[in-house]
Amino acid sequence: MEHDALLKKLLLSAVAMFAFAFALVPLYDVFCDVTGLNGKPSMEVAEQSQKVLNSRMVDVSFTTHAQQSAPFAVKSQQYMVQVKPGEMTEVTFFAQNLSGSARVMQAVPSVSPGKAAKYLHKMACFCFDKQAFAPSEQLEFKLLFYVDTELPADVKELTLSYTVFDISDSVQANINAATVNSGAS
Amino acid sequence: MKACHAVVSLFALLMSFGATSNSDYNMRKGVTDISQNVYQLHMTIFLICCVIGVIVFAVMFWALIHHRKSKGAIAAQFHESTKVEILWTAIPFIILVVMAIPATKTLIAMEDASKADLTIKVTGSQWKWHYEYMGHDVDFYSVLSTPREQMNDLEEKGEHYLLEVDKALVIPTGKKVRFLMTSDDVIHSWWVPDFAVKKDANPGFINEAWTNVNEAGIYRGQCAELCGKDHGFMPIVVDARAPEEFELWLAEAQIEKQQQAEASAALLDKTLSKEELMAVGEQVYMGYCAACHQPTGLGLPGVFPAMKGSALVQGDLKPHIDILLNGRPGTAMQAFGKQLSIKQIAGVITYKRNSWGNDTGEVIQPSQIQAEIDATKEKEQ
């Protein structure tokens, strides 16, 4: 049929566009990494800092936030630290399971302003893994991070926020097998 | 067509009224430098549109009036003129460039949230706001305080109907206040028109905005992003005070928070009457629970479970307290242990167990709630 060739091309385009919708997901992540669109910092373990810049100071403040139905209390020891770019800093977070049952926690980091996200490097973070809690268990986590020396000059302060989710239902959590303390002390 | 014309001139007329005052039909000038810049931008672009509109429609209506067949007009044959077409592409383009310059400037100023004097974390949840003064150990929920009777036309509506809350956000004037927005559940949007601040609160992410209020006063806004059933019922009230008064308020709030903790502790030895608990419970239920479970306790079938006749509410006490304290993950049921005092929780549980024909006769004391909280803690030790 005379229409077949064109029909095939058009159908193929439609299918390709459907696939493209899903390709937008990784594309979006790349795009965010480059532009800092959503302020999501890297979830990978960063490399050692190479040098420290003594010429400027950056305020880094912390905030944590448990989603309504997540029975956790998570708090950083300090509200704010002043760091030099490149300087390794350790901050302690106290976390507690407020419920009487075993729970699994996932912390999701977010940085504001968003464009600073890619300059915040974490070498140890409880957000890298799911954290399993025994009933009412209290845990201490160490966050080890540094701010990149390339941090744009107009960023004088940044906020690192952790949103804490209860993912017990989606993870068939087995307390004994879980990696309770990986990435934390 | 005259009607169209009339409408256009009406638009212009009404809007020029708006230019002179903080009116009910134009954008508010607001009380910050930014909001005034935004207002100026709005009026400028509006006037540009009006001028273009008047010119284009004047030409069109001239043609409609004078080039009518009934007036004996004979159609000209011209069409296509590269000169004209270049002209009417280039002129709008130049106007746009002129427009883009002030817009860009204002935008750059708006996006610079650095070096704030005070940071407040704003958390949206279905359907209330939570404010936390970072580094000051003060935080509270801000909930709509308009009584349900007013919504249902049983009482006369107050002056600030739907724009009033139990506890307003207090901020100092003349200081740069930074807001960190996030959400507990769905996307909300924190909007105060007088500050020209509207920022989405996204679950799992933080967003920044800032303001610097010039005049003390009460400013009202609303959630601007559809966030479920009671999206229309989560207003924002900001009370801007002179810095000294703000400091005073902040100190008081810190003391109040301590006192509340002490009062809670004192409650543990007391036995409250059923009447008192029911009264507290009804207030809490209407403020926090009725939005979903309905004042009738019937819930919304398929969306929010009924309280009336519920097995959980009439059954064992322990799971009932547990769900109130800890919520139910993945649903709209929040963990109220963080929002309500033990007295309030005791009250609302007593209320639920003795209302709408639920007839357990049980009276739950604050100490029982505390015991439940302690029990989970002890298990660990």
Added chain:
Amino acid sequence: MSTLVDSQDHNHDQHHTPKGFKRWLYTTNHKDIGSLYLIFSLTMFIVGGAMAMVIRAELFQPGLQLVDPHFFNQMTTVHGLIMVFGAVMPAFTGLANWMIPMMIGAPDMALPRMNNWSFWILPFAFSILLMSLFMEGGGPAFGWTFYAPLSTTYSNDNTALFVFAVHIMGISSIMGAINVIVTIVNLRAPGMTWMKLPLFVWTWLITAFLLIAVMPVLAGAVTMVLTDKYFGTSFFDAAGGGDPVMFQHIFWFFGHPEVYIMILPAFGIISTIVPTFSRKKLFGYASMVYATSSIALLSFVVWAHHMFTTGMPLAGELFFMYATMLISVPTGVKVFNWVATMWRGSITFEIPMLFSIAFIVLFTLGGFSGLMLAITPADFQYHDTYFVVAHFHYVLVTGAVFSIMAGAYYWLPKWTGHMFNITLAKWHFWLSLVSVNILFFPMHFVGLAGMPRRIPDYALQFADFNAIISIGGFAFGLSQLLFVVVVYKCARGGESVPDKVWEGAEGLEWEVASPAPYHTFSTPPEVK
């Protein structure tokens, strides 16, 4: 539309046609399918309109009187979905089915059986959507934009029905678009070169490409909502590493071109009607084609102007602001072209022309508020208020819907062979024109004064305007019943019309008999 009943007389020479319902179910004739689309669209327009009446009745005065907020949200959501996917888009597809083959001298659409399918799956899609309203928990209540996580974690179990309904609508649109493209590319009469194509055909061709590009993206977005809600993926759930804002990016990547899908064919209709009643050639045919193409291309790079408040880096905000402002240039070119076409014409004011003039003025108003919305700092104040509601209703009701009305009045005599009742049609026009402005114009004011959209109850300072808006709404809703009467009467009978119904009309569709025979251009005409 009912000529189809009459026109059976014209085709008994061919293979025997089934009668009654089966005839419509099995039809592969482009005119039949066009009529089906148009009737379906009109039905949906009434259904979606009834929902708007519920909304306006609740908002008539402050306080909660008629419906509870959950049902109110279902009404706003389903009203939006029905009007976009059930009323405006099928109306344009119906017009395309009827007119494109007749305009390019083709005997039928290129893929008639697919044409049948693309229509007949639509009623199922909308039945599913409407039925979900009556199920426990109700229908979708998260806005037609179905932002996650409101539509995922926090929606009710009937969301799957919404997802399937949207999938079917999408498949229908894609099949319709493929058919349009293949028809235009392969079935043009000899001599009908690209730059001789009527503008309605051109705008539809571009629209069809937009449809193929973005409807699958919508399908992808609803699929992700489906798997997030029911199968444990976390595309939009931060807890699992997703991002709710990404939903908005994907949605608006579809959503903004979708806006142009609903307006480009309207441009085509207006560009057809204005020259007819000005008795003068369209001023700049080529520039119209280029303007349409550039609007279509630009529509892919402006999506995030719907999301300025989601928190974007400055560079992103600036880019999307500039790109959006740029769209007003080709849009302006179109308006200038129409005005230049009227200039020194010999103008008469038949009903299609009245609707077209109203379109030009009121669509331009909608365009102005669109330009205002593009200015990012000001958008922070306008966003998600009634100002936006006013903007897109000016563009979609006095824009798209008025153009559909104009097109219907323009071609109705050709379809039926009868002139419609002009007096009634005039009443319809003037009542619509006045009431639509009472309905939508004050929305600018309440929006600027700070009334958010999608709320079932509001503060007292918005009360007066809302009462006016509701009165305008009821009046506009009732006026549309006149249209139903006019169409019905015209289908049943009336004064016979000549082949060339309108004195100044040009194009192949006016060279066939009135009513248009069941089969036209079985042998292709020669275009000079």
